[in-house]
Amino acid sequence: MLSLRVRPPTSFDFRRFNAGDLERRWRLSRDCFLSFSPKLEENRGVRFGVKSSKSEVSFTAAEEEETLPEELQPELMPKHVAIIMDGNGRWAKNRGLQPWDGHRAGVEALKEIVELCGKWGIQVLTVFAFSTDNWIRPRIEIDFLFSLFERALKSEFQNLAENNVRISIIGDSSKLPKSLLRVINEVEEVTKNNTRLQLIVAVGYSGKYDVLQACRGIAQRVKDGEIGVEEIDERLIEEELETNCTEFPYPDLLIRTSGELRVSNFLLWQLAYTELFFAQELWPDFGRSGFIEALTSFQQRQRRFGGRKS
């Protein structure tokens, strides 16, 4: 078998894969529900100076500028980042652990990224927690995932509410357990007025499902005589998509971990002009350094949206 080790699109930094980093990750995963780091709580009282126009986000607090790493430029930060958190199962298998240990480690990694997004002025973070395709997994794993999600929401929701984070859940909720649905509704209700960061968790979601339900909504409106068939356009579909819960429905950057070069039916319509970044690390290993690498790559890209940069 030929081995063509052409350099992949993302750079592979061997320095990150030192034993110390892996050791730290594994230790974190043993205690699953750590609260957010003290630093975030200190910043609670600090307000962002965020302009309402979509073109600029400026930081008025000096402390926030200091926390942004020097490789990153504040004016080029993406407003909306989407992440496919892939690789928990493989991470656990590599260590001889059970899949649920991998998912617990994944929750830790997610907490770190949410914290960084809040600090660095990213407005929306969408994460792909559970796809419609994941229903084929063993029942025991699915039940564990939902109970993990429920416990994480219950334990972190106070913290998130205090840190001015808004949580939204998108996806087909019809198959979710009732207890989880209750917690979701409560969390969404309590955090709906928060403005610092919007965390959108996609559960039971797929891009095709989203477009399909938008299409059904439009068909209903046409049937009710509210709109004519000729008026159906891109804007109408955007209004009906589940990502209409946010001001910035289109991710600027999509990160997929674990080296797979696929989108796997996540956010279909919304990814039209999104920059894609494929990271080699498995999700529990993707931390601050991986995130900085993704953001650096994003900031170097030339986005033309079909036009020309002359």
Added chain:
Amino acid sequence: MAELPGQIRRMSGGISQLIEQIYGFSRRCLFRVISMGPIPSHLAFIMDGNRRYAKKHGLEDGSGHKAGFSALMSMLQYCYELGIKYVTIYAFSIDNFRRQPEEVQSLMDLMLEKIKSLLEKESIVHQYGIRVYFIGNLALLNDQVRAAAEKVMKTTAKNSRVVLLICIAYNSTNEIVQAVKKSCINTSDNMEASGNYKHEDRDSDIEGTDMENQEKRIQLVDIEENMQMSVAPNPDILIRSSGETRLSNFLLWQTGNTQLFSPAALWPEIGLRHLLWAVLNFQRNHSYLEKRKKQL
């Protein structure tokens, strides 16, 4: 003595022909080896980087696209030799209409010239028996280009060996909007038909009519069969040249499980090695993806 330069020219011409034949032969041998493994059935290309290529080599503006066209012809030849049945190319996006009018016009002229050349006897269409589809909002094109495109589609309709889908005046979001519109029209037609039926039978159960309404709700297949790209299966591999890693509103619906590759080479520089790299990677992941497909 005067015959020598002529003889040398003939010899060098003969040698280069020989080299070409050896190269073609070894390429076909290589393809036969690779075909031992699974071969993708559908490959898609985003042909990015023509203008940058022209700039890089100090050529005049239009020649980048011309170089891109010959790269495309080579790529098609390799794909069809390898046994890939469907090839889709992103020729012109609806967003590209926002470019300078001169550039848009020169692109349209180039496309008209090349579309017409597809009908010639020596063209690749006849060589490989290609059926050509033009996918996109053709109403946005000027009359000449649209007429030429329709003529090509009609002429090649009988070919069935391999298929070339040319996305011109195309946007994935636009394609989805059109499919949604058609699905809504079909649904309201169905509702009207069943409504007429219901009027005749006043004793029908309320629950029964609710169930009918449920069935009449739009399903995924309704949208999919109304997509213009439904003439081909979903792409197995998408290659975007020039190193940009984004979809740019191309085949969003169809690329859910497509392997995405973004070699740094500009489109006119794309070559056999990039295709081989993509296909070999596809073969590596193939068994896992097939297993997933069966489970779904």
